[in-house]
Amino acid sequence: DSGTEVQTDFITLTRFLTEEQARLHEHATGDFTLLCHALQLSFKTIAYFIRRASLRNLMGLAGSTNDSGDSQKKLDVIGNDIFINAMKGCGKVKFVVSEEEEELITFPGDGKYAVVCDPIDGSSNLDAGVSVGTIFGIFKLADGASKAEDICLPGTEMVASGFTMYGASANLVLTMKGGAVNGFTLDTALGEFILTHPDMRIPHSRSIYSVNEGNSLYWTEPVRKYFDSIKYPEGPDAKPYSARYIGSMVADAYRTLCYGGLFAYPADKKSPKGKLRILYECAPMAMVMENAGGMAITDSGSRMLEVVPEKIHDRSGIYMGSKGEIEKVLKVFNEYQK
Ligand code: P6P
Numbered sequence: 283d284s285g286t287e288v289q290t291d292f293i294t295l296t297r298f299l300t301e302e303q304a305r306l307h308e309h310a311t312g313d314f315t316l317l318c319h320a321l322q323l324s325f326k327t328i329a330y331f332i333r334r335a336s337l338r339n340l341m342g343l344a345g346s347t348n349d350s351g352d353s354q355k356k357l358d359v360i361g362n363d364i365f366i367n368a369m370k371g372c373g374k375v376k377f378v379v380s381e382e383e384e385e386l387i388t389f390p391g392d393g394k395y396a397v398v399c400d401p402i403d404g405s406s407n408l409d410a411g412v413s414v415g416t417i418f419g420i421f422k423l424a425d426g427a428s429k430a431e432d433i434c435l436p437g438t439e440m441v442a443s444g445f446t447m448y449g450a451s452a453n454l455v456l457t458m459k460g461g462a463v464n465g466f467t468l469d470t471a472l473g474e475f476i477l478t479h480p481d482m483r484i485p486h487s488r489s490i491y492s493v494n495e496g497n498s499l500y501w502t503e504p505v506r507k508y509f510d511s512i513k514y515p516e517g518p519d520a521k522p523y524s525a526r527y528i529g530s531m532v533a534d535a536y537r538t539l540c541y542g543g544l545f546a547y548p549a550d551k552k553s554p555k556g557k558l559r560i561l562y563e564c565a566p567m568a569m570v571m572e573n574a575g576g577m578a579i580t581d582s583g584s585r586m587l588e589v590v591p592e593k594i595h596d597r598s599g600i601y602m603g604s605k606g607e608i609e610k611v612l613k614v615f616n617e618y619q620k
Contacts, residue, residue: 295322295454295466295475302458313374314420314441317395320372321418322454322475324365328402328416329452329468331360335408357408358382361401361416369397376423377433379561379594386430386594395441396421396433398562398594403445404530413449415532419566430594437565437587444570447532455482455539455570463539463574484576487606488542489523492534500550505581508614531558535567535602539574544607549581549599556581556599560591564600571602578602583615 293301299315335357362382369375369389376393377386381400397420404414420442421435437443444456452468454475465479491512498506512523526543528534538545549556558564568578568586578586581599589598601611 293477294472295456295477298464298466298477302461313394316372317369317374317397317420318442320368320374321397324368325416325446325452325454325475326468326473327364327368328361329446329448329470331357331364332408332414332448357414358402358405361405365399365401365416376427379433381559381562381595384595386433394423396423396427398433398566400559400562403532403563407528407530412528412530413447413533413536414530415445415447417445417532417563417566419443419562419569433561433594434591434596436590437560437568440565440569443566445532445535445566447536449533453536455479455536457570457573459569461573463570482539482574484539484571484574484604485542486575487604489521490526490538490541490543491523491607492525492527492538492543492545492603493548494527494529495525497548497550497552500552501548502550502581504615504618505548505550507617508611511614512610531563531567535570538603539570539576542604542607544601544603544611546601546611547599548601553597555597557597558600560589560596560598561594564598565589568600568602575605576603577605577608579608579612581615583612583619 299318303312303315362380366378366380366387369378373391374393375389375395375397377388377396379386379398397418399416399418401416402414403417404412408414419440421439422441440459442456442458444454446452446454454466455463457463463482464477465482466475467478469476515522526537534545547556547558564586571578572587579601580586580589586600601608
């Protein structure tokens with residue numbers, strides 16, 4: 283077009299990984315980069331199926347049930363198969379933990395990485411057209427790692443984590459250990475994820491809270507006290523927070539990352555260990571929030587990334603988002619710790 287600037291030098295995920303590889307010497311072998319290309323392929327394929335799902339009537343139930351016992355949507359099964367096959371195909375992965383698989387998946391060969399994932403998180407919302415996503419974390423294996431216990435590691439051990447939200451477009455949020463949070467948008471014409479949100483930073487504070495109020499009957503005293511303090515604030519010109527809850531973790535997390543605020547899934551009397559899984563929901567999201575300048579803690583106020591699961595599907599309560607908002611949660615929780 284005459285006069286308008288034509289973008290001819292965009293950064294694709296492929297190029298970004300090549301440049302990161304040069305920076306992250308420890309992965310200079312290219313294995314990590316090849317693993318991430320396989321991840322990218324699985325996101326593109328899942329995005330393709332989700333787009334077609336409404337046309338191909340894939341929204342119906344597949345009939346089988348997953349580890350949590352909830353009935354699996356066809357897309358759950360497809361997303362899980364796509365992800366596992368992509369990880370197997372790259373030859374760099376030894377173990378996969380998936381929400382859809384009760385047991386640890388082990389591949390032959392000498393892969394140096396373990397990948398934890400929830401292939402289609404939020405799938406119960408699929409029929410309503412709500413954004414769902416893939417949440418993932420990548421661990422570099424210690425020599426001799428051979429069983430599920432070897433994958434029960436704290437999130438601080440992850441070399442990378444992130445999620446892909448399948449909404450109006452497919453948005454990938456990716457962060458490396460100690461690195462920035464970068465957002466990529468899938469250009470379906472090119473079939474490439476393009477760097478559209480470099481170095482995402484979560485606002486320090488924002489009066490938005492995101493929690494399922496339907497569980498408030500089961501909340502413990504500190505949790506109730508905290509939420510009352512932001513819903514019925516004291517002081518002459520104190521204003522209540524806004525409530526935003528989509529019920530799909532990747533969608534609530536993406537909004538929290540972009541706008542700020544607090545997302546919480548508290549442990550409560552109904553779910554004493556919380557609902558969300560440590561390895562492939564809480565820890566990957568916690569690393570994204572921390573690397574974007576935010577925080578993520580558990581019901582005891584400890585750092586989410588330092589929690590070590592005993593079993594691969596263990597759950598935890600989680601509070602994550604803006605640093606200023608998490609500090610308010612800690613202030614209330616600490617009053618009960620004395
Ligand atoms: P509730 C979806 O089923 C999910 O695993 C997360 O994506 C979401 O944050 C949470 O559960 C919603 O749970 O109990 O509020 O419906």
